[in-house]
Amino acid sequence: MARGKKIYEGKAKVLYEGPEPGTIVQYFKDDATAFNAEKKDVIDGKGVLNNRLSEFFMLGLGQIGVPTHFLKRLNMREQLVRSCEIIPLEVIVRNFAAGSMAKRLGLEEGTQLSRPVVEYSYKDDALGDPLVPEEYIAAFGWASPQDMEDILSIALRVNDFLSGVMYGVGIKLIDFKIEIGRVYDGDFQRLVVADEISPDSCRLWDIETGRKLDKDVFRRDLGNLTDAYSEVARRLGVLPKNA
Ligand code: C5P
Incomplete structure (x- = not known):
């Protein structure tokens, strides 16, 4: 799925415009930061794990009736979410x-x-x-x-x-x-x-x-x-x- 323009880059994720209005592609980086980014490193595979784990928790919350921004996982590092x-x-x-x-x-x-x-x-x-x-x-x-x-x-x-x-x-x-x-x-x-x-x-x-x-x-x-x-x-x- 084609992602659009970069909207925002944070410490652990990048947000891109999604394919439909009101959607965003959330990309999970391997970057790790702590103490307000005073300590930094790149941890191979962290983004892939967090993408999968966040999907798991957000889906579970949705299933018990707690609304989340999650729409679907797109690939190893990206998920589609509602813009909010x-x-x-x-x-x-x-x-x-x-x-x-x-x-x-x-x-x-x-x-x-x-x-x-x-x-x-x-x-x-x-x-x-x-x-x-x-x-x-x-x-x-x-x-x-x-x-x-x-x-x-x-x-x-x-x-x-x-x-x-x-x-x-x-x-x-x-x-x-x-x-x-x-x-x-x-x-x-x-x-x-x-x-x-x-x-x-x-x-x-x-x-x-x-x-x-x-x-x-x-x-x-x-x-x-x-x-x-x-x-x-x-x-x-x-x-x-x-x-
Ligand atoms: O550092 P503190 O004890 O206040 O963190 C409480 C919890 O919130 C921890 O699980 C920490 O990982 C999380 N946290 C976070 N992002 C922050 C601050 C805290 O995820 N900027």
Whole structure:
């Protein structure tokens, strides 16, 4: 399928105009970045794995009634998605303390939280995606109170879905990030899960061993990133067991 003009190039993906109005071709690169792109590398095969894994999660969400931007996978590195207006927030859900939360509060990584915690960062690379309270979101008009109610409900549904799917293959979902987009059907606005869901945007720990199977392997130099992502893909049946 012919893709059109390049619209945007991010750290891990490139977006091109799609074949029909209102569609976009999302291309997954092999580039890995961390700490707001201070650490960079090219990891052979990462884009292919994330394309397949994101397809798997988005299709599953669609099947349980959570709307997403996903339309279909086109090839090894590209998927067709609905064009949407991205709300400039990173929606982060945490089940166990890790990463920036563990650091901020001086908690041991892996400490179980008494309830899922949903937090929001303002999407701005130059500012390092700062954590923002809901008051800021309302004051700056990034999302309406109704949007925030809908975003919370989507985030918790995605959390329940991903936690369950991962638990089924012996993986603990520590935390994850999603992005939300607006699509318009005439005048009617709907919110959809957009961007990607992959081990780049989740923390995934093996339940038995605690082995990290996510981007922390790259961030913290813990080994081979594609081995970790392939393990997730094999367990989920996205890759054949012997791949
Ligand atoms: O770094 P922090 O602990 O806040 O990250 C929480 C979760 O959100 C992690 O799963 C991380 O991979 C994800 N995240 C992301 N993109 C960002 C920031 C965080 O995917 N820009």
